[in-house]
Amino acid sequence: MTGALGKDLLGLESLTGDQIRLILDTAEPFKEISERAIKKVPALRGSTIVNLFFENSTRTRISFEFAEKRLSADTVNVSSSGSSVSKGETLVDTARNLEAMRIDMVVIRHSASGAAQFLAERIESNVINAGDGTHEHPTQGLLDILTLRDNFGSLEGRRVCICGDILHSRVARSNIWGLTKLGAEVAVCGPRSLMPSAIDEFGVKVFDRIEDAIEWAEALNVLRLQLERMTSGYIPSSREYNRVFGITRERLDRAPRDVLILHPGPMNRGVEIDSDVADGPHSVILDQVTNGVAVRMAVLYLLAGGKPELAEAAKGGSGRGREEDRS
């Protein structure tokens, strides 16, 4: 079955601006569910969802799991350690075995770029990419964009700079595609050794100096600096990174305007972002986490064939989104 998004959500590159707006709009009514005392609606009752996490994840896995449970789906979590994967099973065999159990959806996190697409091409179930290697992390991109939209109203013409390790960041790629499609102006900033050599062909602005980025931007999405980037020689030290590229209070104080601060987490306080910025008045980092659940509920609901206009009703408890499109 394919709804307004198609069978799978593999990335934001393949979506249109309208499809992205549809997900964000669908997320709006779902936000409220998490504020209730009884945080559950029956929209996905009877659906079985496997959360297949080949890479460690706390926040994304929990966020997906809450989204699934609040929509009343039955969920199973599989992590790579202690599963057949650690016994040498190939991804294609894992996929076929899941399919044989007649599941409805798979949420996959994997260290290899393209792993979600690989799975999607081999099983009938809906596949949601929860991060594949250094390729895309579409639900993270969507929750970042939803948070920006909550603050800006519209993304059109808004200036957003993504800061840090662009080369290895799936969050950066999903943000670049999504923001660009919604009409935002996108820039990146970081050491050139942590940027793709073809970054100029992405159609984004590139800042070599964080001071210039801060002067330009209305929002900064500060990426986590993976500690292994130092040991593998991309940059000399986290100390120098903070001194040259860190988002610090002093740097923000020199900005010509208030700058909204996002971070996909988990944060390295004192490395890419200082604590007084992360905890400061313009930080929306925890709003991102809250929005993550709503966005993932919207994605699950739409992929299951739910009608966007029924999202409000589904929230109320009709629970029909899925079943009526199942035949």
Add this chain to the structure above:
Amino acid sequence: MKPLLLRGGRLIDPSRGIDEKGDLLIARGVVESVGGKLGNPDDAEVIDCAGLIVSPGFIDVHCHLREPGREDVETVATGARAAAAGGFTAVCAMPNTEPVTDNQAAVGFIVRQAQRAAAARVYPIGAISVGQAGKVLAEFGEMVGAGAVAVSDDGKPVASAQLMRTALEYARTFRIPVIDHCEEPTLAAGGAMNEGIVSAELGLKGIPAEAEEIMVIRDILLARLTGGHVHLAHMSTRGSVELIRWGKDRGINVTAEVCPHHLSLTEESVRGYDTDAKMNPPLRTAADVEALQEAVKDGTIDLIATDHAPHHYDEKEREFADAPNGIVGLETALSVVVTNLVKDGSLGYSDLIERMACAPARIFNLPGGRLEKGSVADITVFDPRAEWVVEPSKFLSKGRNTPYAGMALTGRAACTIVAGLVVYRSGVSA
């Protein structure tokens, strides 16, 4: 053995400037007569070659036959039959087998397996270094004595400039080329495809063109230093072409090959994470393809070789970064070249034959490469207009890994003759 008469084909031998319609007579394993109408002398077996091109046998100087070690993905016998089906009368087998073909006994094993196969000839290439470990020079002299025609650590670059220098010097005694897989290992480490906008979008680690070009110029300079003959395997970038041109202009003893896939496909084929578009060197950009095509036409690149690299489908059916490099090429090479270079008129059949038959024989000092009375009767007959759709399941190779699956191609081998014996004919392996 009855004489064989190839009747009424278009005989092309660029080494002798021949391009004419006529008959070719083979007797006792050698070419007996070339051109004219020969009637039916000595009760010869006749093969009607009307509408077909009769060429010196194609020679592929670069393929991986996986034996010994990975007989599950290819053997000398299946590789030699696949070669014959692709119109190749001879192939050179790279030494990155398990164990490595780095001594005379290992070389002799390949020679014997090839004799048993009785299809295309198979010439072993010995390793440059023991175990291809890049440390100690292998015994070139003994390997050549056992039948090796060149040395290479292919699959790996010769990382040490000093070892490459020594190999080029030492190989001069045996008059064999030293073949290098040009890849600066620290720049290419972990790379899965060409570095550029596509790798950046797909989130795959790229291999920059410079990783190849740095080694190309190093090898050319070492050939200048030593006077040895360096043969550069599977060139893939525009910059490499410019560097080879620079070396040749200065009279340096450098020759180079290009693979059909680098003449026809770009990095765009990797979109969708198709592991059949994963090889090393990787598919590059349209500008690189254009420069390589130009280099084949003007002779900067001497010859076309397949880098035939069969893999088990299980190994290719996986995450892109973890899949092995390489595609099969023996049974599509001719067609890919005809379809992409000859059909639009940019490369003549005479030039195609020069690059696929004459130059390989000349540069690797192998029998064949000409249609001349008394020369060995290794002959390729092909249909330049045959239209077919690539169906990997019909390959004679055990390998099925090809990015050309399902594509319509033009030009196909009709008959492959080795030492006067038909080893392949129109769809059936003899």
